[in-house]
Amino acid sequence: MGNFYQRVYLAVKKIPRGKVATYGQIAALIGSPRSARMVGWALHAMDGGKLEHIPWQRVINREGRISTTCLDHPPEEQAMLLEQEGINITKRDSAYWIDLDRFLWQPK
DNA sequence: CTTATGACTTTCA
DNA sequence: CTGAAAGCCATAA
Numbered sequence: 642m643g644n645f646y647q648r649v650y651l652a653v654k655k656i657p658r659g660k661v662a663t664y665g666q667i668a669a670l671i672g673s674p675r676s677a678r679m680v681g682w683a684l685h686a687m688d689g690g691k692l693e694h695i696p697w698q699r700v701i702n703r704e705g706r707i708s709t710t711c712l713d714h715p716p717e718e719q720a721m722l723l724e725q726e727g728i729n730i731t732k733r734d735s736a737y738w739i740d741l742d743r744f745l746w747q748p749k
Numbered sequence: 750c751t752t753a754t755g756a757c758t759t760t761c762a
Numbered sequence: 763c764t765g766a767a768a769g770c771c772a773t774a775a
Contacts, residue, residue: 643773645771645772646772663757663758664758665758668757675757675769675770675771676770676771677756677757677758678755678758678772679755679770680757681756682754683772697756700756701756702756702757702758703757703759752775755771757769759769761765761768
């Protein structure tokens with residue numbers, strides 16, 4: 642496994658409970674602001690086998706929407722996990738939306 | 750080595 | 763406003 646994945650996981654672990662981050666944010670934290678796609682891919686690759694203790698559900702796209710295309714990850718499950726952390730989820734047109742103004746993680 | 754792909758983002762028509 | 767296209771970069775074949 643590339644070191645890139647480890648950086649992604651490390652950055653994702655830093656997301657505090659009750660907050661969410663975008664793929665772009667994670668990419669920027671690991672030093673590659675243009676590698677948002679790789680962030681998502683890293684999480685996808687991790688899923689199949691062993692889940693580390695990584696809050697992957699807190700990573701969403703820039704619109705504040707759950708953009709999971711992975712059929713193995715029911716968006717409703719991700720939404721449920723987020724709600725358990727106190728994040729308000731709005732369902733609209735078969736997609737789950739998050740209020741970024743309130744729940745977006747803002748690292749110093 | 751070259752090509753293809755993707756849990757994204759931004760820009761342009 | 764909506765939708766299409768290109769840019770990006772690590773991994774796989």
